[in-house]
Amino acid sequence: MNVPRVAGVGLIVVVPVVVVPLVAALAALPWYGGPVLLQFGIDVLLMATLAQGWNIIGGFTGYPSFGNSVFYGLGAYGVGIAMAQFHLPFWIGLLAGLALGVVFAGVLGLAVLRLKGHYFAICTLGLAFVMTAIVSNLPIAGSNIGLVLPLLKSEVLFYELALGLLVLATLTVFWLAHSRFGLGLIAIRENEDGAAVMGVNTTLYKILAFMLSAAFTSLAGGIYAYYITFIDPVGVFDVVLNVKMIIMAVFGGAGSVFGPVIGALVLSAISEVLATRVTSLASLFFGVVIVVAVVFMPRGLAHMSAHLRDAGWRYFLDNVRAHRL
Amino acid sequence: MSDILEVRELTRRFQGLLAVDRVSFRLAHGEILGLIGPNGAGKTTLVSMVNGTLKPSAGDILFEGRSVRALPAFRRAHLGIGRTFQIMKPFPGLSVLENVAVGALFGAGGGEHDLRRARAQARESLEFVGLGARIEQRADELGGPDRKRLELAKALAMKPRLLLLDEAMAGLNSVEIEEVIDVIRKLRDRGISILVIEHVMKAIRSLCDRLLVLHHGEKIAEGATADVLRDPRVIEAYLGRERR
Amino acid sequence: MDLLLQILVNGILLGGLYALMALGLALVWGVLNIVNLAHGALIMVGGYATWMLFTRAGIDPFAALPITAVALFALGYAIQRGILNLVIRAPMFNTLLITFGLEVVLAYLAQFWFSADFRAINPRYAGNNFALGPVTLPTVQVAAFAIAIGLTVAMWLFLLHTRIGRGIRASAQNLVAARLYGVSPKRIYALTFGLGAALAGVAGGLYGLVSQINPYIGGPLTAKSFVIAIIGGLDNPLGVIVGGLALGVIESLTALYVGPTYRDVASFGILVLVLIVRPAGLLGRTA
Numbered sequence: 001m002n003v004p005r006v007a008g009v010g011l012i013v014v015v016p017v018v019v020v021p022l023v024a025a026l027a028a029l030p031w032y033g034g035p036v037l038l039q040f041g042i043d044v045l046l047m048a049t050l051a052q053g054w055n056i057i058g059g060f061t062g063y064p065s066f067g068n069s070v071f072y073g074l075g076a077y078g079v080g081i082a083m084a085q086f087h088l089p090f091w092i093g094l095l096a097g098l099a100l101g102v103v104f105a106g107v108l109g110l111a112v113l114r115l116k117g118h119y120f121a122i123c124t125l126g127l128a129f130v131m132t133a134i135v136s137n138l139p140i141a142g143s144n145i146g147l148v149l150p151l152l153k154s155e156v157l158f159y160e161l162a163l164g165l166l167v168l169a170t171l172t173v174f175w176l177a178h179s180r181f182g183l184g185l186i187a188i189r190e191n192e193d194g195a196a197v198m199g200v201n202t203t204l205y206k207i208l209a210f211m212l213s214a215a216f217t218s219l220a221g222g223i224y225a226y227y228i229t230f231i232d233p234v235g236v237f238d239v240v241l242n243v244k245m246i247i248m249a250v251f252g253g254a255g256s257v258f259g260p261v262i263g264a265l266v267l268s269a270i271s272e273v274l275a276t277r278v279t280s281l282a283s284l285f286f287g288v289v290i291v292v293a294v295v296f297m298p299r300g301l302a303h304m305s306a307h308l309r310d311a312g313w314r315y316f317l318d319n320v321r322a323h324r325l
Numbered sequence: 326m327s328d329i330l331e332v333r334e335l336t337r338r339f340q341g342l343l344a345v346d347r348v349s350f351r352l353a354h355g356e357i358l359g360l361i362g363p364n365g366a367g368k369t370t371l372v373s374m375v376n377g378t379l380k381p382s383a384g385d386i387l388f389e390g391r392s393v394r395a396l397p398a399f400r401r402a403h404l405g406i407g408r409t410f411q412i413m414k415p416f417p418g419l420s421v422l423e424n425v426a427v428g429a430l431f432g433a434g435g436g437e438h439d440l441r442r443a444r445a446q447a448r449e450s451l452e453f454v455g456l457g458a459r460i461e462q463r464a465d466e467l468g469g470p471d472r473k474r475l476e477l478a479k480a481l482a483m484k485p486r487l488l489l490l491d492e493a494m495a496g497l498n499s500v501e502i503e504e505v506i507d508v509i510r511k512l513r514d515r516g517i518s519i520l521v522i523e524h525v526m527k528a529i530r531s532l533c534d535r536l537l538v539l540h541h542g543e544k545i546a547e548g549a550t551a552d553v554l555r556d557p558r559v560i561e562a563y564l565g566r567e568r569r
Numbered sequence: 570m571d572l573l574l575q576i577l578v579n580g581i582l583l584g585g586l587y588a589l590m591a592l593g594l595a596l597v598w599g600v601l602n603i604v605n606l607a608h609g610a611l612i613m614v615g616g617y618a619t620w621m622l623f624t625r626a627g628i629d630p631f632a633a634l635p636i637t638a639v640a641l642f643a644l645g646y647a648i649q650r651g652i653l654n655l656v657i658r659a660p661m662f663n664t665l666l667i668t669f670g671l672e673v674v675l676a677y678l679a680q681f682w683f684s685a686d687f688r689a690i691n692p693r694y695a696g697n698n699f700a701l702g703p704v705t706l707p708t709v710q711v712a713a714f715a716i717a718i719g720l721t722v723a724m725w726l727f728l729l730h731t732r733i734g735r736g737i738r739a740s741a742q743n744l745v746a747a748r749l750y751g752v753s754p755k756r757i758y759a760l761t762f763g764l765g766a767a768l769a770g771v772a773g774g775l776y777g778l779v780s781q782i783n784p785y786i787g788g789p790l791t792a793k794s795f796v797i798a799i800i801g802g803l804d805n806p807l808g809v810i811v812g813g814l815a816l817g818v819i820e821s822l823t824a825l826y827v828g829p830t831y832r833d834v835a836s837f838g839i840l841v842l843v844l845i846v847r848p849a850g851l852l853g854r855t856a
Contacts, residue, residue, distance in 0.1 A: 064662050064665070066665070066669075111845045112841075112844075112845060114845075115844060115845070117661055117662070118604045118661045118662070118665060119844055121604075121662070121665050122604065122795055122840075122844065123840070123841055123844040123845065125606075125792065126792055126795070126796075126837045126840035126841045126844070127837075127841055129788070129789060129792050129833065129837040129840075130833075130834060130837040130838050130840075130841060132833075133830075133831070133833035133834040133837060134834055136830060137828070137830050137831060137834070144830075178440070179440070180430050180431075180437075180438060180440060180443075183423065183426065183427060183430060183440075184427070184430070184431065186416070186418075186419065187416055187419075187427045189418075190415075190416035190417055190418050190419060191414045191415065191416050191417075193378065193414060194410075194414030194415070194416065195416075195427065195431075196377075196378075196397070196398045196399050196402075197376060197377075197378060197398050197399075197402060197408055197410075197414070198399075198402055198427050198428050198431050198432065198479065198483060199399050199402035199403055199428075199430075199431030199432050199433075199435070199436055199483060200399055200427070200431045201399050202399065239788050240673065243666075243669050243670070243673060246666065247666065247670075250666065283673055283676070283677045284673070284674060284677040284678070284681075286670070286673055287670045287671065287672075287673030287674035287677060288670070288674060289670070290666055290667060290669065290670030290673070291652060291667050291670040291671065291674070294656060294659075294663050294666050294667045294670070295652070295655045295656060295667070298656075298659060298663050320655055322658070322659075323655065323656050323657065323658045323659035323663070324654055324655045324656070324657065324658065325654045325657045325658065325754055325755055325758065
């Protein structure tokens with residue numbers, strides 16, 4: 001009861017036997033995988049971090065943000081402006097991007113987290129559009145021409161950074177799942193009024209969750225900016241990015257610890273395979289996956305794998321039956 | 326100050342409709358006060374203002390002598406005000422134990438910070454209300470009477486000094502009502518002051534030291550239970566309807 | 570002064586079109602409680618449909634509008650019955666996700682068939698205009714405005730005075746009660762969504778006449794429709810007219826006084842502000 005468990009097995013067993021070797025194997029990938037795998041790895045690791053970041057505010061707290069791309073873009077521009085305009089080192093840019101993202105989340109959160117459900121979703125979506133429009137008009141950000149960053153020919157560095165960030169994000173989510181703070185967030189998700197009446201400082205907790213989510217998202221954006229060496233508003237404040245991170249988290253299992261990571265991996269892998277056939281098929285794929293997944297497995301892979309054994313194919317039909325008109 | 330709760334001229338307006346009209350009363354330490362009145366009298370609205378779910382339009386609420394009117398609900402929980410809801414507010418996706426653990430973690434004094442101790446306290450509260458067998462079940466799998474018990478256990482885990490019970494016995498059969506009456510008595514023995522909104526006469530007669538009667542938002546009677554129940558205005562308000 | 574007047578008129582003409590765009594969204598939101606993130610994509614599809622009828626079949630754009638309306642109605646009906654009906658009792662978030670997915674699919678298909686190039690619908694009379702005092706009014710824009718306002722008023726009358734319209738409004742209030750009146754929920758829902766799609770389609774055709782279309786205009790147009798629906802409230806099509814005109818004028822004034830690249834900042838900024846300040850809508854109820 002008190003020992004944290006992952007999939008029914010005590011942590012004492014899982015961590016040394018499964019997790020550490022896995023992370024070590026992943027860290028060693030640049031030395032046994034080819035350049036294609038390395039690039040794919042960087043993309044997946046960054047997307048998985050975004051999915052985990054979303055998981056904190058959307059999965060645990062129940063506030064579905066459709067605007068986390070704002071923090072991604074702020075992180076990217078933090079690095080971009082610091083390096084391209086002020087010629088500062090990368091790590092200062094990262095800190096700048098992080099600060100921008102977290103402060104924004106705190107200030108915006110105060111206003112926006114008062115909205116419930118779909119209003120929150122729409123408002124954050126609107127924010128994503130606003131940021132694109134505002135940054136397109138800022139000369140220091142290169143307006144809508146964008147910024148060119150100095151080139152660093154070390155994909156290994158970006159890979160390890162992205163891996164480290166994902167590990168940090170996942171550890172944080174794991175901590176959330178087993179901490180007082182995390183249980184408070186879950187209580188907010190399950191019944192916000194009930195949580196407040198029982199003593200949870202809902203306003204503070206929501207804002208902290210939003211800031212935590214923004215932190216990982218903006219760090220991912222910062223790494224991406226230096227990796228890709230060119231950023232522009234439409235590219236980094238991309239609205240489709242929001243969909244991707246949400247669907248990866250939801251597909252894998254929002255509110256679970258490893259769900260977003262697995263969701264990101266599975267969906268990216270399939271999308272990559274499709275992309276080698278027809279280039280832009282990836283977005284069609286995501287659209288179709290969303291529709292099918294929301295209808296047949298709205299609780300994600302995590303829930304499905306837990307219940308498939310008992311229910312079999314009926315699991316999917318039951319989901320439909322429960323939600324149709 | 327021997328009153329744990331004092332309510333002064335408390336008023337609540339909803340767009341022109343006066344739901345609670347200048348109600349004043351006191352609740353002494355260790356007392357069980359019954360809040361009765363016909364449906365729509367404003368009882369739940371009154372209680373919601375005391376625990377912080379609703380803001381008053383006018384009037385004041387003093388807890389242990391200090392005004393809490395400006396405090397949000399979660400701060401009042403930290404001070405020791407606990408409440409159950411008529412329309413219950415469980416955390417459906419969480420287990421029964423986790424539901425109650427939230428109360429232990431965030432309740433009076435800011436609650437417990439150690440998860441293990443919080444779970445132990447939650448287990449205690451659940452045993453106390455008789456839900457010990459169901460701690461691993463999901464909250465939304467519980468039936469009606471068990472949901473009531475869960476609601477009560479959640480409030481108890483907060484270690485309240487003042488407990489506001491909103492129709493804790495609605496929908497229960499005779500045996501279950503007796504059990505809840507017993508639980509409430511034990512709570513008073515532990516030193517908790519209780520305000521009970523109830524329709525069940527048996528409970529009112531056996532539990533409440535004093536009664537407060539609301540009708541159309543106004544206080545129409547207050548006093549010792551037996552006296553109030555004989556008051557002709559009270560009987561008229563209920564139109565002679567009585568439930569065993 | 571003349572410039573300001575011209576700008577205001579431009580804003581009003583644009584606003585009429587915006588109102589029509591938002592009407593379909595508000596209808597579906599108010600009646601079905603579906604927040605359709607693919608609404609802009611339906612506008613986009615309507616634009617391409619009209620464009621195709623004009624460039625491939627040589628049909629005058631205004632004559633093509635009814636055809637577009639019917640086609641989009643069918644598409645909307647199918648989407649609602651085939652897909653959206655399956656998640657209608659799920660949490661709102663599921664609907665948001667699924668319609669977002671539809672938006673992505675529609676945008677992809679449009680890009681696949683029509684490429685990402687901008688297209689405009691330019692009939693021979695596209696450049697005509699007439700003067701009204703100090704103001705120049707492009708004929709096409711005025712016609713679009715007239716059609717937009719006309720359709721909106723027609724929708725209002727439809728909802729108030731026809732049997733089907735009342736059935737739709739009954740469903741919005743209380744689905745169980747509607748059933749008791751012999752209204753089949755599945756059909757009413759699909760009908761309503763189809764209606765919303767048809768309105769979006771016509772708006773798209775008009776948009777292609779006064780502006781340019783490409784596969785990616787869906788997102789921003791959805792967002793603008795939200796602003797208008799939220800400002801105007803979901804109960805009354807006439808409120809949508811007010812919202813649309815307001816947004817059109819604000820955008821035009823922003824373009825004039827702040828800069829043309831700030832139009833989007835204004836419209837989406839207003840969306841965010843209105844939600845933060847008065848999420849219950851300015852003029853009416855928001856579901």
